[in-house]
Amino acid sequence: MKDPWIGRATALLIGGLSGAYLPEPARVWFFGVFVLLGVRLVLWRPRDFFGRVFRPEILLLGASLLLGFGYGALADRSLPAPLTIDHAEIVGLLKDWNIAEDKAVGIVRVEDVRADTVVQKNTGDGMKNPADASANLRQELYGQTYRLTVYTGKSGQIPGEWGRVLPGDHVSFQAHLERPKSLGTPGAFDLRLYDGVRGLSGSLSAQGDVVLLSAGEPSLTWRIRQQVRSRLQAWDSEETGVLEGIFFGDSSRIPDAIQERYKVTGVLHVFAASGSNVAFVLGLSWLLLSFLPKQIRISITILVLLLYASLCGGNAPIIRATVLGIVVLMGRLGRGQVATLRWLFLAAVGLFIQNPLIIQDLGFQLSFAAAWGIVVLTPRILKGELFERIPNLFRFAVAGTIAAQVATLPLLISAFHRLSLIGLFANVFILFILGTVLEVGLIGVILSFSGGLSAPLFQVSLWLLAGTNAILQMLAGLPYADVWVLNPGPLFWIIWYGGIGTVLWGKERVLFIVKGKLLHLDRGLRKIAAKMMKRCPLGIRQTVQRLFLKISGSPLLRKKLLVRGVGLLLSILLLWGPWNSQQDLEVDMIDVGQGDSILIRTPENHAILLDTGPRSEKFDAGERIVLPYLLERGTGHLDALLVTHEHQDHIGGARAILANIPTNWVGVPAVGERLENKEWKEGLPTELVNQTEGLRILQVGDRIDLDSGAWLDVLGPHQILEGTHSDPNNNSLVLKLNYLGQSVLLTGDMEQEEMEEIAATGVDLENNFFKEPHHGSQFSLVRPWLDAIHPQAVGISVGKNTFGHPSPEVLQYWEERHIPVYRTDEHGTLRLLLGKQGAEIIPGR
Numbered sequence: 001m002k003d004p005w006i007g008r009a010t011a012l013l014i015g016g017l018s019g020a021y022l023p024e025p026a027r028v029w030f031f032g033v034f035v036l037l038g039v040r041l042v043l044w045r046p047r048d049f050f051g052r053v054f055r056p057e058i059l060l061l062g063a064s065l066l067l068g069f070g071y072g073a074l075a076d077r078s079l080p081a082p083l084t085i086d087h088a089e090i091v092g093l094l095k096d097w098n099i100a101e102d103k104a105v106g107i108v109r110v111e112d113v114r115a116d117t118v119v120q121k122n123t124g125d126g127m128k129n130p131a132d133a134s135a136n137l138r139q140e141l142y143g144q145t146y147r148l149t150v151y152t153g154k155s156g157q158i159p160g161e162w163g164r165v166l167p168g169d170h171v172s173f174q175a176h177l178e179r180p181k182s183l184g185t186p187g188a189f190d191l192r193l194y195d196g197v198r199g200l201s202g203s204l205s206a207q208g209d210v211v212l213l214s215a216g217e218p219s220l221t222w223r224i225r226q227q228v229r230s231r232l233q234a235w236d237s238e239e240t241g242v243l244e245g246i247f248f249g250d251s252s253r254i255p256d257a258i259q260e261r262y263k264v265t266g267v268l269h270v271f272a273a274s275g276s277n278v279a280f281v282l283g284l285s286w287l288l289l290s291f292l293p294k295q296i297r298i299s300i301t302i303l304v305l306l307l308y309a310s311l312c313g314g315n316a317p318i319i320r321a322t323v324l325g326i327v328v329l330m331g332r333l334g335r336g337q338v339a340t341l342r343w344l345f346l347a348a349v350g351l352f353i354q355n356p357l358i359i360q361d362l363g364f365q366l367s368f369a370a371a372w373g374i375v376v377l378t379p380r381i382l383k384g385e386l387f388e389r390i391p392n393l394f395r396f397a398v399a400g401t402i403a404a405q406v407a408t409l410p411l412l413i414s415a416f417h418r419l420s421l422i423g424l425f426a427n428v429f430i431l432f433i434l435g436t437v438l439e440v441g442l443i444g445v446i447l448s449f450s451g452g453l454s455a456p457l458f459q460v461s462l463w464l465l466a467g468t469n470a471i472l473q474m475l476a477g478l479p480y481a482d483v484w485v486l487n488p489g490p491l492f493w494i495i496w497y498g499g500i501g502t503v504l505w506g507k508e509r510v511l512f513i514v515k516g517k518l519l520h521l522d523r524g525l526r527k528i529a530a531k532m533m534k535r536c537p538l539g540i541r542q543t544v545q546r547l548f549l550k551i552s553g554s555p556l557l558r559k560k561l562l563v564r565g566v567g568l569l570l571s572i573l574l575l576w577g578p579w580n581s582q583q584d585l586e587v588d589m590i591d592v593g594q595g596d597s598i599l600i601r602t603p604e605n606h607a608i609l610l611d612t613g614p615r616s617e618k619f620d621a622g623e624r625i626v627l628p629y630l631l632e633r634g635t636g637h638l639d640a641l642l643v644t645h646e647h648q649d650h651i652g653g654a655r656a657i658l659a660n661i662p663t664n665w666v667g668v669p670a671v672g673e674r675l676e677n678k679e680w681k682e683g684l685p686t687e688l689v690n691q692t693e694g695l696r697i698l699q700v701g702d703r704i705d706l707d708s709g710a711w712l713d714v715l716g717p718h719q720i721l722e723g724t725h726s727d728p729n730n731n732s733l734v735l736k737l738n739y740l741g742q743s744v745l746l747t748g749d750m751e752q753e754e755m756e757e758i759a760a761t762g763v764d765l766e767n768n769f770f771k772e773p774h775h776g777s778q779f780s781l782v783r784p785w786l787d788a789i790h791p792q793a794v795g796i797s798v799g800k801n802t803f804g805h806p807s808p809e810v811l812q813y814w815e816e817r818h819i820p821v822y823r824t825d826e827h828g829t830l831r832l833l834l835g836k837q838g839a840e841i842i843p844g845r
Contacts, residue, residue: 004060009345011061015068016352016359020075027073034066068352075356079196080144085137085177087207089114094169095145096222096313100252101237104150104158106167108204110141113177144201146177151205160209168216175204184828184845185591187417187487187632188625197361221311227448232458239462242469245271246438247445248312256618258469264482265475266423270434278321280435281308281442282329298329311445317363323347324371340375344368362415366408373407374400380503394432401428406500410493413485417631422481426472433468437461484627484660486636584835585710585739587769590629591824591844592621593799594775595649598746599630600737604707607635610642610735610746615652622653627660629829635661640704642667643683644733644748646674651683658685669733670699672720679728698733700761710739715765716750718757725779730754736767739834745789747773747780755785765789768839769832772796772821776806781813793841795830796823 022030091112098105115137153159165171179202180192195202218226225248232240241253251259251271262268270276285304289297309322327343348368351358358364381387381399390398405424413419420426444457475481502510588599592613600608609630613621630636641663643651657663666688668675688694698704704712716734724730732748745767750758751774759765770791773780775798794814798805806823814821822830828844 003342005342006345008060008064009342009349011064012068012349013345013352013359015065015070016072016075016356017068019069019072020356020360022073027069030069031066034062034069071352071356072359075359078357079182079192080140080179080201082181082192083177083179083202085113085115087115087174088177089172090175090177090204091170091172091213093216094148094165094167094171097165097167098250098252099158099163102152104162105252106148106150107145107200108148108171109143109145111143111170113137113141115177141201145199146202146204147195147200148175148204148206161212162206162210165210165212166216167218167222170213170216171210172213173210174207176207177204178202181826181828182845184824184843185625185629186829186844187628188591193357193360196357197355197364199355219310221313224311224445224448225313228445228454231448231451231454234455235458235462239465242465243437243441243458243461246277246434246465247441249277249318250313261469261472261476263418264420265426265430265472266420266482267426267430267434267472270431270438276431276435277312277438278305278308278318278325280438281305282325283435284439284442302326302329308442317367320351320358320364321367323351324367328371328375341372344371344375362411365411369407369411370404373403373405376504377403377406377500394428397432398428401431410488410496413488417484417487417628418482419485420482422475422478426475430468430471433464437464437468440464484631486634487632489634584833584840585708587737587744587832587834588629588633589771589795589797589824589830589832590626591799591829592625592653592797593825594801594805595621595652595799596644596748596775596797597621597626597653598771598797599633599635600706601633601635602707602710606639606707607637608640608642608704608706608712609638609657611644611650611748612641612653612657614649615656616648620653620656622656626653627656630657630661637661638663639706640665640667642698642733642735645669645671645728645731646677646679646683647728647749648679648683650749651679654683655685658688665694665696667696667698667704667733669717669731670697670720671717671731674720674727674731708739710737712737715761715763716754716758718754718761721753721757724753725751729774729779732773734758736765740836742834742839743767744769744771744832744834745791746771749774749777749780751777751779752782755780755782759785759788768792768834769841770794772806772810774805775801775803776810776823777803778807778809781807781810783813786813791819792839794819794821795832796821798823798825800825 018030019027089112090108090110092108092110094106094108096107150158150162157163180195182192183190228247229240229244232243237253238255238258241255242258245251245254249271254271259268259271262271282301282305285301286297289300292300305322305325309318312318324344324347327347328340330343348364351364378396378399381402382395387395387399402424405427440457441461444454444461447453447457583603585603586599586601588601590597590599590613595614596611597613598610600610607630609626613626615621630638638657638661641654641657643654643666645651654666658666666684668680668684674680684695698714700714700716700718702714704714706712713736714733715736717731721727721730726749729749729751730753732750732754734748734750734754735746737744737746743766745765747770755773765785766789768791770789770793772794776796796806811821822841822843824830826845830844831842833840833842
């Protein structure tokens with residue numbers, strides 16, 4: 001049964017997606033096409049639109065599509081501009097507050113602010129008039145909500161009065177305020193969008209103690225969460241941290257190793273307090289209320305979902321999942337699947353209208369796709385012969401899990417570039433245990449006012465959780481339990497969801513529609529061919545006519561030609577499509593923060609990676625930034641990985657890259673016994689350091705041939721330098737990339753000593769693009785050396801740091817020479833294209 005409201009809602013959402021994701025030029029074309037189409041339908045060919053039966057539905061669909069497009073296209077304008085304020089005096093209302101072992105995190109609504117230094121992140125310039133800036137900020141920041149973080153002091157405790165404040169308090173404190181920049185690297189995490197969807201404008205990092213202006217009253221749900229936390233202190237903090245994550249969606253107390261285990265097995269979503277959690281709460285309530293009439297049962301279950309959302313803090317993911325859960329329940333008041341689908345789509349439209357940014361939020365997309373899959377695909381899956389053998393208790397859960405996985409697979413691959421091969425098994429069977437953990441634990445939460453009543457329930461939940469962790473640890477250790485995958489591209493989306501559509505509509509119906517369209521196309525081509533044949537010589541005309549008679553008289557021949565034609569078209573799209581073509585040599589300076597990572601891609605799709613970004617105890621740029629970027633760009637194989645030197649901001653991500661991307665060989669500078677030091681051994685896999693085939697020592701004069709006439713020359717280190725300002729920096733691998741008479745000088749972290757050694761060799765240092773050494777350090781500002789080169793542009797790979805990079809003197813030097821400087825911290829990932837037409841720099845931001 002067709003529901004016009006589903007069609008209208010779908011048109012609105014498709015329009016929103018188009019407006020949100022299409023680039024600016026494409027948006028103009030999209031809008032223009034629809035305006036012209038509307039003019040044609042209404043004015044030029046009214047019979048095509050109205051026909052014999054008046055059909056205003058087409059107008060409504062077109063209006064919905066256009067309205068959604070405009071709303072989605074303008075959504076980004078609701079995001080606040082990037083901004084940094086240091087030592088800002090904040091007065092605000094503390095809305096949420098949680099103290100962990102190493103920090104305290106809360107939510108603050110700003111009511112007043114004073115600042116002496118204001119920096120616009122997109123320019124890096126301080127405002128000249130502090131008084132005017134402070135006055136403007138009071139008006140701009142009033143009412144905005146920020147995430148507040150207070151770190152522990154040297155004693156390991158939350159400093160001063162911060163340990164005694166509560167939600168509802170009005171407080172005054174100093175903080176570093178930051179509103180994030182727009183996304184600068186394709187495939188990276190978009191913090192600005194993430195905050196915007198959740199109603200946050202940015203982050204605050206407290207600087208000093210807090211002053212309590214007036215005491216407030218925490219909410220009942222916050223007090224319940226704190227009561228539960230105090231009851232759980234009797235058990236191991238690592239286990240109770242996981243339990244709190246399942247209960248309330250708070251993952252701050254879960255160790256990274258356990259989170260990685262849940263991620264590999266595809267069940268990390270249980271810590272998001274979103275779809276699966278809401279489903280289990282809904283199931284528990286529905287089961288306990290089975291003795292009540294249907295309408296009362298649904299009403300009470302809706303109330304239970306609202307209470308659970310409030311208990312989880314009312315954050316955006318849980319509200320979204322709760323809304324979708326409620327519409328599924330309300331659909332049961334209607335007539336089956338159609339009513340449920342109508343409520344699902346109308347709920348999505350309502351969320352989109354309330355916050356247009358949500359159309360770009362991955363969590364919303366996954367929740368909606370999973371809910372759609374469960375509603376639409378589950379009945380189809382249950383009809384399979386295999387499911388008749390599954391016990392009734394598990395049948396629907398297994399089918400629903402498969403349906404959700406099928407509906408969300410392209411989204412998961414495109415967003416995370418990871419595919420959990422055991423995720424289906426884990427989600428089907430482990431989620432039953434985790435669901436029991438949640439349901440038993442929530443009964444304990446309700447009874448948490450009494451330690452004697454809640455303790456046995458919490459203990460049962462922890463026993464079940466211990467068994468779950470043991471099973472997940474075993475599954476995560478299996479070979480290929482989790483694999484990284486390339487960005488599949490738009491063709492995969494078309495084939496995947498086209499296949500789902502074919503299953504839902506029926507193969508015969510789809511073939512009937514396709515045949516009808518092909519017949520219409522055939523008639524059009526025949527008319528064009530007839531007009532062309534009239535202009536051809538008689539002999540050619542007779543030959544073509546005989547060929548047409550032969551084809552038209554043989555249905556088998558027509559079918560063979562059609563199959564071969566479609567196959568040829570798909571081959572052309574796969575091998576020669578615009579997503580596979582590359583005419584220029586590309587040098588990408590990836591924004592990895594304070595570090596270096598440069599990807600070189602040749603016209604024949606070969607790739608070399610130079611450095612891999614930083615790594616620390618809590619962050620690995622190789623895994624979090626470089627690897628996803630390679631997969632997003634379609635690079636699943638490296639001809640070589642070159643490491644300039646052993647500092648962690650250059651070699652840090654090497655292990656993650658080598659563990660997941662096939663690499664022919666690794667190149668390091670010829671630094672002799674320095675390769676035996678601790679930094680080199682920790683940075684590269686042990687088995688690689690001892691290899692002679694997989695590891696190449698690069699010396700001055702070596703040449704690395706690429707393809708299409710491109711090559712790399714090794715310029716340094718000329719000799720092993722010792723006793724310099726920084727020996728690792730001054731023994732950096734220095735390369736010059738050459739292609740079509742253009743060149744790029746890749747300098748690592750070389751400083752004055754190595755710069756002078758290279759210059760003394762008399763090698764040609766002239767280049768078109770200069771990678772500023774050592775993130776713009778003043779120790780690499782050697783004016784005579786730099787005066788000898790004349791680049792068209794300079795790139796600096798830099799992030800947040802305490803070294804003063806890039807040095808103001810370096811920036812001033814290039815400004816005086818009127819040479820543009822591109823910085824990864826401001827411009828995002830920099831793409832340099834070298835081709836026959838010259839060079840082009842495409843900043844990510």
